[in-house]
Amino acid sequence: MPTLSTYWQNHLRVAFEESAPQLYRPMLEASLAHVVMLAEQGLLPAERAKALLSGLRTLLAEEDDRLEFDGSVEDVYFLVEQRLAAAAGIAPSELDVQLARSRNDLDAGVFRMVLRENVLEQARLACAAAAVAAAQADRHAEVLITGYTHRRPAQPTTLGHVLAGYGEALLSQAEELLSVYDELNVSPLGSCAFAGTDLPIAPDRLTELLGFRETFTSSYEAVAGAEHLVRTGAVQARILATGARLARTMLDWMTFRWVVTPDSYCQGSSIMPQKKNPVVLEHMCSMAGAAAADLAATLNNVGAAWYEDSNNATTDVQQHLWRAGDRAVRFLTLMHGLLGELEPLEPPTPEEIVATGATTTAVAEALAAAGVPWRGAHTVVGTLVRQAPPAEWTTELVADAIAKAGLQADDTVVEAALAAGLRPQQVLDRPQTGGPGSAAVRTTARRVDERAGALAAEFDARRAHLRQAEDALTAAVDAVLAGDRT
Numbered sequence: 001m002p003t004l005s006t007y008w009q010n011h012l013r014v015a016f017e018e019s020a021p022q023l024y025r026p027m028l029e030a031s032l033a034h035v036v037m038l039a040e041q042g043l044l045p046a047e048r049a050k051a052l053l054s055g056l057r058t059l060l061a062e063e064d065d066r067l068e069f070d071g072s073v074e075d076v077y078f079l080v081e082q083r084l085a086a087a088a089g090i091a092p093s094e095l096d097v098q099l100a101r102s103r104n105d106l107d108a109g110v111f112r113m114v115l116r117e118n119v120l121e122q123a124r125l126a127c128a129a130a131a132v133a134a135a136q137a138d139r140h141a142e143v144l145i146t147g148y149t150h151r152r153p154a155q156p157t158t159l160g161h162v163l164a165g166y167g168e169a170l171l172s173q174a175e176e177l178l179s180v181y182d183e184l185n186v187s188p189l190g191s192c193a194f195a196g197t198d199l200p201i202a203p204d205r206l207t208e209l210l211g212f213r214e215t216f217t218s219s220y221e222a223v224a225g226a227e228h229l230v231r232t233g234a235v236q237a238r239i240l241a242t243g244a245r246l247a248r249t250m251l252d253w254m255t256f257r258w259v260v261t262p263d264s265y266c267q268g269s270s271i272m273p274q275k276k277n278p279v280v281l282e283h284m285c286s287m288a289g290a291a292a293a294d295l296a297a298t299l300n301n302v303g304a305a306w307y308e309d310s311n312n313a314t315t316d317v318q319q320h321l322w323r324a325g326d327r328a329v330r331f332l333t334l335m336h337g338l339l340g341e342l343e344p345l346e347p348p349t350p351e352e353i354v355a356t357g358a359t360t361t362a363v364a365e366a367l368a369a370a371g372v373p374w375r376g377a378h379t380v381v382g383t384l385v386r387q388a389p390p391a392e393w394t395t396e397l398v399a400d401a402i403a404k405a406g407l408q409a410d411d412t413v414v415e416a417a418l419a420a421g422l423r424p425q426q427v428l429d430r431p432q433t434g435g436p437g438s439a440a441v442r443t444t445a446r447r448v449d450e451r452a453g454a455l456a457a458e459f460d461a462r463r464a465h466l467r468q469a470e471d472a473l474t475a476a477v478d479a480v481l482a483g484d485r486t
Contacts, residue, residue, distance in 0.1 A: 055088030188222030211469030
């Protein structure tokens with residue numbers, strides 16, 4: 001290995017080691033399509049096209065890519081040329097693989113290819129997690145718990161209500177992934193450096209052979225643009241941020257013994273033999289922070305760059321996006337598994353929920369439903385809470401608090417208020433759409449499951465389109481090698 005300059009040792013080597021495992025094979029695939037297109041357009045002599053295609057297939061068939069930085073080339077783009085010349089049995093000076101192509105449009109196109117595969121996997125897992133959340137919401141639609149706001153007991157709800165809500169959040173993320181996928185799956189190939197070429201190339205053919213949805217309209221934006229990069233980073237950070245919030249909540253549920261702490265997601269203590277630590281939930285929260293940092297780095301790089309081809313806004317953000325993408329896949333895999341194993345253990349009893357004061361809003365609403373003005377009802381309940389916990393309220397205490405507030409209420413109203421304070425399970429009968437009522441939760445769960453299935457089908461169709469393009473590329477390469485351009 002030659003002695004490396006400071007720049008080569010401290011940047012090019014590191015950049016190569018980060019990017020080559022991600023970009024090398026997609027770059028070979030993109031090159032197959034490019035050579036096919038050049039041959040079909042009559043821009044390459046037939047024998048040279050055949051040599052290049054045979055060489056590219058040889059490289060793709062190799063199991064060991066030996067992606068080591070030896071200082072003979074500066075980056076993975078020149079590594080492809082170096083290896084292709086050897087595999088094709090031609091001199092480097094005879095290479096045509098970069099004819100009518102720049103590192104700029106190749107880098108932009110190949111990275112879109114990398115991102116779209118990762119986004120498809122994130123989407124598959126988001127849809128699967130939403131379906132599991134829906135199934136668990138349906139199962140646990142009648143498991144009462146205390147809902148919290150600002151880390152304080154607030155109102156009765158159910159495990160199912162919370163899980164159905166998270167299912168809806170996952171659907172929102174999957175829908176965003178669908179939009180992001182369609183935006184990034186636009187081919188920049190044929191833009192060259194940014195201004196195209198005078199040669200009669202066929203960018204739409206590259207789009208077809210590589211499974212892109214459409215071809216660029218502005219060759220400048222195709223190379224200089226970063227909207228799809230920012231959106232990809234944002235949805236990845238969003239997936240983890242929202243999931244981390246549920247992870248923290250699940251950690252509370254396990255701490256309260258409301259749900260089972262699953263052995264398969266725990267570590268033991270190095271000193272305390274009784275400990276079963278669900279530290280995976282802590283790691284998931286840390287992963288969310290890392291994804292947010294990668295998004296921030298992406299935004300900072302893009303915002304610090306010129307609107308032109310610039311490493312700041314394109315090449316240098318790649319590591320952040322594929323790192324965050326891998327993290328999103330692992331996070332969703334963990335969340336899917338945790339949701340699937342979620343089982344009630346010792347959820348709070350109605351009496352324990354009452355003791356937290358979580359039913360007092362229902363008391364105020366019972367008074368309001370009987371004609372007591374809401375603000376007055378709120379004042380009455382506040383007075384009662386300061387005097388005694390709801391389980392110790394009596395008919396006389398409630399009636400006295402109402403009277404002291406200057407309000408009128410008969411015995412029927414007083415009894416209704418007392419009952420509301422002692423029966424958190426009455427939320428199970430609440431008919432409001434989207435609420436904690438068991439029927440409403442099951443309706444939400446069913447809608448989440450149906451939408452998750454529909455979105456999964458959308459992504460399956462896009463995945464199938466990529467596989468069809470792979471088959472079309474194989475057939476096109478075979479045709480050129482056979483000398484049949486029809």
